[in-house]
Amino acid sequence: MITPDFRKKMADSWFSYLQSQICKEFEYLEKNKVKFSKREWSKNKKNEGGGTSFLLSNGKIFDKVGVNKSTVSGTFPKQFRSKILGAEKKGKYWASGVSVVAHMRNPKMPAIHFNTRFIVTSKEWFGGGIDATQSFKDSKEKKIIHDDLKKVCVQNKKNYKKYKNWCDDYFYLPHRGETRGIGGIFFDYETKDWIKNFKFVRELGYSFINISKKIINKKRNFKWTKRDKEKQLLKRGRYVEFNLLFDRGTKFGLNSGGNIDSILMSLPPVAKWK
Amino acid sequence: MITPDFRKKMADSWFSYLQSQICKEFEYLEKNKVKFSKREWSKNKKNEGGGTSFLLSNGKIFDKVGVNKSTVSGTFPKQFRSKILGAEKKGKYWASGVSVVAHMRNPKMPAIHFNTRFIVTSKEWFGGGIDATQSFKDSKEKKIIHDDLKKVCVQNKKNYKKYKNWCDDYFYLPHRGETRGIGGIFFDYETKDWIKNFKFVRELGYSFINISKKIINKKRNFKWTKRDKEKQLLKRGRYVEFNLLFDRGTKFGLNSGGNIDSILMSLPPVAKWK
Numbered sequence: 150m151i152t153p154d155f156r157k158k159m160a161d162s163w164f165s166y167l168q169s170q171i172c173k174e175f176e177y178l179e180k181n182k183v184k185f186s187k188r189e190w191s192k193n194k195k196n197e198g199g200g201t202s203f204l205l206s207n208g209k210i211f212d213k214v215g216v217n218k219s220t221v222s223g224t225f226p227k228q229f230r231s232k233i234l235g236a237e238k239k240g241k242y243w244a245s246g247v248s249v250v251a252h253m254r255n256p257k258m259p260a261i262h263f264n265t266r267f268i269v270t271s272k273e274w275f276g277g278g279i280d281a282t283q284s285f286k287d288s289k290e291k292k293i294i295h296d297d298l299k300k301v302c303v304q305n306k307k308n309y310k311k312y313k314n315w316c317d318d319y320f321y322l323p324h325r326g327e328t329r330g331i332g333g334i335f336f337d338y339e340t341k342d343w344i345k346n347f348k349f350v351r352e353l354g355y356s357f358i359n360i361s362k363k364i365i366n367k368k369r370n371f372k373w374t375k376r377d378k379e380k381q382l383l384k385r386g387r388y389v390e391f392n393l394l395f396d397r398g399t400k401f402g403l404n405s406g407g408n409i410d411s412i413l414m415s416l417p418p419v420a421k422w423k
Numbered sequence: 424m425i426t427p428d429f430r431k432k433m434a435d436s437w438f439s440y441l442q443s444q445i446c447k448e449f450e451y452l453e454k455n456k457v458k459f460s461k462r463e464w465s466k467n468k469k470n471e472g473g474g475t476s477f478l479l480s481n482g483k484i485f486d487k488v489g490v491n492k493s494t495v496s497g498t499f500p501k502q503f504r505s506k507i508l509g510a511e512k513k514g515k516y517w518a519s520g521v522s523v524v525a526h527m528r529n530p531k532m533p534a535i536h537f538n539t540r541f542i543v544t545s546k547e548w549f550g551g552g553i554d555a556t557q558s559f560k561d562s563k564e565k566k567i568i569h570d571d572l573k574k575v576c577v578q579n580k581k582n583y584k585k586y587k588n589w590c591d592d593y594f595y596l597p598h599r600g601e602t603r604g605i606g607g608i609f610f611d612y613e614t615k616d617w618i619k620n621f622k623f624v625r626e627l628g629y630s631f632i633n634i635s636k637k638i639i640n641k642k643r644n645f646k647w648t649k650r651d652k653e654k655q656l657l658k659r660g661r662y663v664e665f666n667l668l669f670d671r672g673t674k675f676g677l678n679s680g681g682n683i684d685s686i687l688m689s690l691p692p693v694a695k696w697k
Contacts, residue, residue: 206697324683386690393667409598416660416696422687423480 153269156343157243160267161220163347164247165201167265167354168218171249172203174358175214178365183208185216190408197223202411206418210365213252215414220245221405229404234338235270243269244405246277247354248398250415251361256381257371258364259283259290259330260388262415263357264398265350275346276337279357280316281364282330282388284381290367291331294360298334301356305349312336322391329391382421389420427543430617431517434541435494437621438521439475441539441628442492445523446477448632449488452639457482459490464682471497476685480692484639486528489688494519495679503678508612509544517543518679520551521628522672524689525635530655531645532638533557533564533604534662536689537631538672539624549620550611553631554590555638556604556662558655564641565605568634572608575630579623586610596665603665656695663694 172185183205191199200219205211225233225240236242246266253260265277281294295313302309316335321328339346392399392415402412446459457479465473474493479485499507499514510516520540527534539551555568569587576583590609595602613620666673666689676686 324677324686382693389663389694390667390687393664403598410697412598413664413696418697419656419693419695420663421693422690423684423692 151343153273156273156347157245157267157269159347161245163351163354164218164220164245164265164267167351168201168203168216168247170354171216171247171358172205174362175205175211175216175251178210178362179205179208183211188410190411192221192223192406192408195223197221197406200408200411202408202414204414208254210254210258210369211251212254213418214250215411216247216249217411217414218245218247219407219411221407223405226404229400232400233268233270234274235272238271241270242405244401248415249357252385252417253365255368255371256284256373256377257287258368259287260385260417261357261361261364262333265353267350272340273343274338274340275350276339277350277353278312278316278319278333278335279353279360280320280330280333280335282384284384285377290364293363294331294333297356297360297363301349301352302334305345305352307336307349309334320391322387322395324394325387325390327387329388379421382419383423385417385420386422389416392416425617427547430547430621431519431541431543433621435519437625437628438492438494438519438539438541441625442475442477442490442521444628445490445521445632446479448636449479449485449490449525452484452636453479453482457485462684464685466495466497466680466682469497471495471680474682474685476682476688478688482528484528484532484643486526487692488523488525489685490521490523491685491688492519492521493681493685495681497679500678503674506674507542507544508548509546512545515544516679518675522689523631526659526691527639529642529645530558530647530651531561532642533561534659534691535631535635535638539627541624546614547617548612548614549624550613551624551627552586552590552593552607552609553627553634554594554604554607554609556658558658559651564638567637568605568607571630571634571637575623575626576608579619579626581610581623583608594665596661596669598668599661599664601661603661653695656693657697659691659694660696663690666690 185203185205188202198221203216206213222243230236230240249263251261259281261281263279299309312334316332319335459477459479462476472495477490480487496517504510504514523537525535533555535555537553573583586608590606593609
């Protein structure tokens with residue numbers, strides 16, 4: 150029988166498995182010459198969970214890529230409860246998820262962000278998304294990403310267009326009047342039909358691996374100049390602005406006693422401002 | 424007679440004058456080989472003011488230093504009003520101030536921040552402060568800075584200890600459990616005795632110039648390595664975190680229709696995260 154506890158366990162083990170798969174594939178992209186380093190953390194001594202962070206730096210492909218998985222529980226601070234579905238009254242939560250941010254060495258490659266999560270309060274739901282940030286316009290690449298994401302949505306009877314627009318709305322920098330990147334999909338509050346949603350989330354995980362491999366292999370031999378790198382570093386400045394000023398994941402992490410290095414692993418290794 | 428309008432005009436011209444003095448002295452520190460570039464902006468077409476930003480980049484002393492002055496007025500968005508003294512009801516404000524952030528080339532020199540402002544709502548008051556962020560511990564330098572700040576406070580019968588503690592409390596990164604730098608002074612809501620407060624604010628401006636010259640000239644020939652620079656760039660990452668996650672000046676700017684490049688001039692030219 151699919152009990153709430155069973156759902157938590159299944160989600161938790163899927164995220165662990167996916168994390169290991171992503172790390173394996175990314176090390177393979179690095180021709181196994183650079184390896185992830187592993188760090189484990191616990192939230193506190195009250196048995197409220199923790200996480201495992203894998204970080205790879207200074208690769209031929211990745212300047213910095215973090216692949217984090219965490220499973221935590223607890224009670225939200227009062228002033229934060231109204232912001233989380235089903236946590237308004239008691240503030241209790243359980244959450245598990247995997248989160249990836251890849252900052253590329255080659256400025257012609259986009260930064261890629263991926264996250265999927267299962268959250269349980271008095272409600273329970275899946276959420277997540279994939280999005281890319283180019284420093285150089287490349288509409289072919291954009292099409293590849295969006296086509297693949299559309300496919301996995303359609304296969305799972307998910308509303309691609311809604312998710313796409315949600316992504317554009319979410320990754321927007323109002324103070325700059327610009328989007329963070331070229332979008333992708335973003336979804337949340339998928340509360341109905343756990344089995345189908347869980348399948349969608351799993352397929353999206355595989356889709357993320359495929360998309361990453363496709364766009365990296367396509368561009369791994371692309372030439373770039375110091376000037377191209379400068380442009381990428383300025384774009385990364387915007388990435389930092391978004392993540393510190395607006396990102397809900399950052400706020401969730403800071404409000405759920407998350408590990409600070411894991412929360413901020415999304416920040417690029419280097420960023421510039423004019 | 425000292426009318427409200429006279430107070431505004433006096434404060435506004437002082438800040439303009441101070442801005443020009445700071446730029447002149449900083450260019451002199453650069454032996455006049457690198458110059459500030461000037462940019463002017465207007466808030467909107469409704470005659471609600473604007474500002475002048477001076478930026479110097481890639482100097483021998485300064486990696487990047489911004490010296491901004493702005494004088495703006497308007498009405499705060501409703502959800503922000505409760506955060507500003509005297510703006511709770513109608514949200515009207517007038518504000519003028521000068522703000523400096525200096526990121527040094529030599530990692531042995533601290534980053535220095537200075538700001539003074541005169542704000543008028545249904546109340547009116549001065550605020551401001553000076554603080555420094557070292558990448559390398561130097562307790563002699565810290566003493567020089569604090570001694571000078573104490574002097575200008577004592578001369579003006581201001582409570583140095585209160586201002587010092589206020590600064591430590593304000594420039595604190597709770598998620599890191601660390602202070603941004605080595606402190607300085609921070610003050611706000613100085614509503615009483617305009618003449619005396621204005622004198623204090625003027626003397627603090629001169630004091631900022633003197634402190635900057637002292638610590639820069641002391642260290643201008645200090646040797647440093649690539650490794651020292653790395654350490655500085657990581658420290659700057661923390662600087663970015665503070666300014667985007669917590670700084671009230673950033674929030675004030677974003678909520679009063681300020682110019683985005685001027686608000687974010689405080690961000691370093693380059694920052695790193697591990």
